[in-house]
Amino acid sequence: MLRRPTIKDVAQRAGCGIATVSRVLNGQGSSSEQTRSKVLAAAEALGFEFNDLGRSLQSNSTRTIGCIVPSLANPVFAEVVQAAQAEANRAGYQLILACSDYDGGLETKAIRTLLAKQVDGLIVTVGDARTSEGLELIRAKRTPCCLVYNTPPDNGPGDGFAAWTVDNRGAADAVAEGFARQGHSCTGFLALEFGRSDRSRERYEGFVAACARLGMAHPVLLEIEEQEGRLLQLLGAMLAEHRGITGIFASNDYLALAAMKAARDLGMQVPADLSIVGFDGISTGLMVEPNLSTVVTDPKAMGRGAAQTVLARLAGLEPPGRPDPAHTFSFRQGGSLGPPSAGKSDGGEAATSPPSNQ
Amino acid sequence: MLRRPTIKDVAQRAGCGIATVSRVLNGQGSSSEQTRSKVLAAAEALGFEFNDLGRSLQSNSTRTIGCIVPSLANPVFAEVVQAAQAEANRAGYQLILACSDYDGGLETKAIRTLLAKQVDGLIVTVGDARTSEGLELIRAKRTPCCLVYNTPPDNGPGDGFAAWTVDNRGAADAVAEGFARQGHSCTGFLALEFGRSDRSRERYEGFVAACARLGMAHPVLLEIEEQEGRLLQLLGAMLAEHRGITGIFASNDYLALAAMKAARDLGMQVPADLSIVGFDGISTGLMVEPNLSTVVTDPKAMGRGAAQTVLARLAGLEPPGRPDPAHTFSFRQGGSLGPPSAGKSDGGEAATSPPSNQ
DNA sequence: AGCCGCTTTGGAAACGTTTCCAATTTTGAT
DNA sequence: ATCAAAATTGGAAACGTTTCCAAAGCGGCT
Missing domain, CATH: 3.40.50.2300 (Response regulator)
Incomplete structure (x- = not known):
């Protein structure tokens, strides 16, 4: 009694052919009331369940x-x-x-x-x-x-x-405009596993193009490798190396959040010392202080x-x-994007328009 | 040429039996060098790939x-x-x-x-x-x-x-001790879909038992139904209704984070006006300010x-x-758990001290 | 040449199902 | 009662694979 019952066992117990059992249990073709009940009883008694393998092979x-x-x-x-x-x-x-x-x-x-x-x-x-x-x-x-x-x-x-x-390039364009509107000129693009995601690449390319269009400096590509652990230190080193950067566009929200935390740990204020924009619009972004600016998409x-x-x-x-x-994303302005503080806002091509409000 | 090639097609093209093809392609049994290469060539030419259905049915x-x-x-x-x-x-x-x-x-x-x-x-x-x-x-x-x-x-x-x-009851015990250590006595247990998760129930039961053991008030069960959207309002209403509560144990971190946000939106300070402890130890908990106190588990x-x-x-x-x-969890003390502020820290049965501030 | 043993080979059964089709039974009308 | 039509039934093939087993091929030995 180890083996699971098959349609044959049911047929035998019900005293009919397997074709009949199949018809009854699938509710197709015709069958007499009497047979139907015998088959049903047998299937019930044996605890029969169809095996999808045979079924799939056949169908x-x-x-x-x-x-x-x-x-x-x-x-x-x-x-x-x-x-x-x-x-x-x-x-x-x-x-x-x-x-x-x-x-x-x-x-x-x-x-x-x-x-x-x-x-x-x-x-x-x-x-x-x-x-x-x-x-x-x-x-x-x-x-x-x-x-x-x-x-x-x-x-x-x-x-x-x-x-x-998602229109990655279009979204990247919107992000660049967001930075420009706040008076940023010198930005960085933060990517993890850059070579392993064409999404990341498209966002970067779109961002580069938009920065050029808006007269901003060519964004610095901040590429980091490892996922676990050392992310904070890596980020710290990068921010230290590229002092002129006032804004970071991260290729996804996780990176953006990690960057926010790293910036804080380095004693920087977000967004005063460093603005950060993410991508995806995950809910965690709304729970942190300040809110994460990001490109909201609709994964569902x-x-x-x-x-x-x-x-x-x-x-x-x-x-x-x-x-x-154009409707595959929307740019969400959050607290993590603001005008660069006076001390850091540097020349570059966008020096013509200083931050004005807020 | 619509149908995918089967082992039979390979056999035919290689001029041998299907048993031979099976042996060659699976690298089992013996076969002459000559047959092997013919079979391999035929399989390659046809772009043959095994169909797991037949295989699974047989094996x-x-x-x-x-x-x-x-x-x-x-x-x-x-x-x-x-x-x-x-x-x-x-x-x-x-x-x-x-x-x-x-x-x-x-x-x-x-x-x-x-x-x-x-x-x-x-x-x-x-x-x-x-x-x-x-x-x-x-x-x-x-x-x-x-x-x-x-x-x-x-x-x-x-x-x-x-x-x-995870030892849910043991973990709930640790949480109760955490609250007690900070001087809390009147707490609430926040659960979503309470009836649909025996984990939630165990945590609640363990918490109730531990509160009793530690001489704290019986925790108020805050059960909310919906997932999306109105969570904030529901929480707000509950907190308003149970003013004496100085600490909330949420049955998972998501709820805990939502509770933190709700508390903030209601003008309460965490942890001064309300301490919050979660369960699970998801990484988001480390990104918010203050850090989420929680029971860290190891889902991986x-x-x-x-x-x-x-x-x-x-x-x-x-x-x-x-x-x-005892090692399936660890209690992580974070910033979201602190001593209740003077105005709210109440004694014993909780009814003795009316809500005082905010 | 005859025989033994080893390697190589392919036919056929089996896995559990659906479905075609022919055979049988039932039904209903004359 | 007889017959045609309709309903019911079960045998058998098919789906793609693995594996048992017997047969065939082949080399070397007496």
């Missing part, structure tokens, strides 16, 4: 959607996953999750594994949509897929993929949208329309 | 572990999942994730679905281990399972399950431990030893 569909994100430590992705899952469940699909840990090798491996498991669709955030091997695999297998927080490039593996994403909407896109494709329907890029 | 193992947590919005569970996933991957297993959204019905459904998918093992945090239907299903199917953050009861569905958990260790326990059972090995309950 060529697993009612399963794979989802790959860099990490759940970032609440943005946690929300994406949560929303995608809710949406998938509503449609009777299950989500299989994998995290790539910002590692291209793991990313590829995860995609390969999920494809082997015959997921019906995929929702994916890759490190770099221009070079991802995993996307090649997905394309080769023609599995419906939607990118999240990645911009599909014009060529390369990601070309032609559906995507729900992204996850939901991506899921709907994949599900629509699976159902043969029209995918939902995607939002106007 | 009666999916190399898949199911994981169910209430929500990913809580970073504690995000970390649990992350750690469990890393551990599972190391052992060649894949994690299938489902979130129950703190809903018993969804929880049962998710467990049923994962069992139907023939997961080899399960890592689960249920709402209430004493009554969970899902645990019954798992038990009936004899699927190896480890609880996380649940205490297996002496009877009921969870009885006898392995578990990696829990996730890792639970995964190891399940994996060991699958491999027929001894499960790893579980930590001494």
Whole structure:
């Protein structure tokens, strides 16, 4: 009595064929009242539950959607996953999750594994949509897929993929304008794992372009490597090295918050000595003093949208329309962005407009 | 050319039997150099990849572990999942994730679905281990399972399950001592979705017992329902209603942080007018001013431990030893816990001193 | 040449399900 | 009663894989 009962066991106990059991238990085809009750009784008595493997093998569909994100430590992705899952469940699909840990090798491996498991669709955030091997695999297998927080490039593996994403360049532009409005000219861009996230790269490029457009100095790229622990010291060293910087644009809110803490620990005032702007709009940003200025995005909407896109494709329907890029983000002015204090506000190209208010 | 190539196609192209292809591609059994290269060439040419469904059906193992947590919005569970996933991957297993959204019905459904998918093992945090239907299903199917953050009861569905958990009562005791040491006597316990989390209940019960032991007043239970939005107002109303309270123990850090913000918005000083202690030790707690006093737990260790326990059972090995309950948490004294200000510090039964300030 | 033992090979069964189809039973109308 | 139509039923194939087992190939030994 170790083995789980199969449909055969039910058939035997009910004294009928397996086809009949299948029909009764799935409520399809016709069956007499008498057989129906016998089958039901047998299934009940044995505690029978279907085995999805046989089912999926036969039906060529697993009612399963794979989802790959860099990490759940970032609440943005946690929300994406949560929303995608809710949406998938509503449609009777299950989500299989994998995290790539910002590692291209793991990313590829995860995609390969999920494809082997015959997921019906995929929702994916890759490190770099221009070079991802995993996307090649997905394309080769023609599995419906939607990118999240990645911009599909014009060529390369990601070309032609559906995507729900944020207008990183536009958002970076808004941030630059925010800095300019407060009278900043000399800024830095803070990124973690810069090479492993095309989002980060796009934000940086957009910021660089916007700074140029606004006559601000070319932003200093502050790239740090490690995640745990030493972040504070690294940041301290960088701020010490680049004294002229009056504002920092961090590629995500976690970094921005860490930078705020580091600045405080270094005896600097935010925003008087150093303004900080983040990206994502995680809720923690609203809990700190001063509030974090940031680019607010809607990860739930992204996850939901991506899921709907994949599900629509699976159902043969029209995918939902995607939002106007300009509405994929909003700049939230918080207390962490203010005019640079007199002592620090330096020349640069923007010296013409001194801070005026507040 | 729509259909994905199967092992049969490879066999045909290589001019051999499917058994041979299976052996070559899996590197098992013997095969001549000549056949090997022909098979490899054919597989390569066709872009063949194994279909895990057939494989799993045959081998009666999916190399898949199911994981169910209430929500990913809580970073504690995000970390649990992350750690469990890393551990599972190391052992060649894949994690299938489902979130129950703190809903018993969804929880049962998710467990049923994962069992139907023939997961080899399960890592689960249920709402209430004493009554969970899902645990019954798992038990009936004899699927190896480890609880996380649940205490297996002496009877009921969870009885006898392995578990990696925190000593909630012990931790609540430490919190009560923390309050007592600072001179608090009249406290409140703040819980969200109280009935849906046996962790919350244990913390409350432990806190009640400890308060009694320490001669403090019976804590007021502040239970709020909604998650989004109105939390601030609700909290405000409660604090206004229970003026005598000088300290709040929140059942998790999110609530604690929200409470801190609410207190501030109400013009109260933390900790002078109101001390706040949380539970979990999420990193955000260290970023706010003042620091959040909290019970620090190690969700990564829990996730890792639970995964190891399940994996060991699958491999027929001894499960790893579980930590001494006393070491499953540590009380972190932060700035949000201090002595009550003179005006508010009241005596004994709390009714004796009417609210005085603000 | 004959035989033994080793390597290599492929047919076939099995895993649990759905579904086609043909066979059987029931129903209803004459 | 008879017959056609409709309802019910179960055998068998199919999904893609692994593995058992018997057969075939082959080298070297007497």
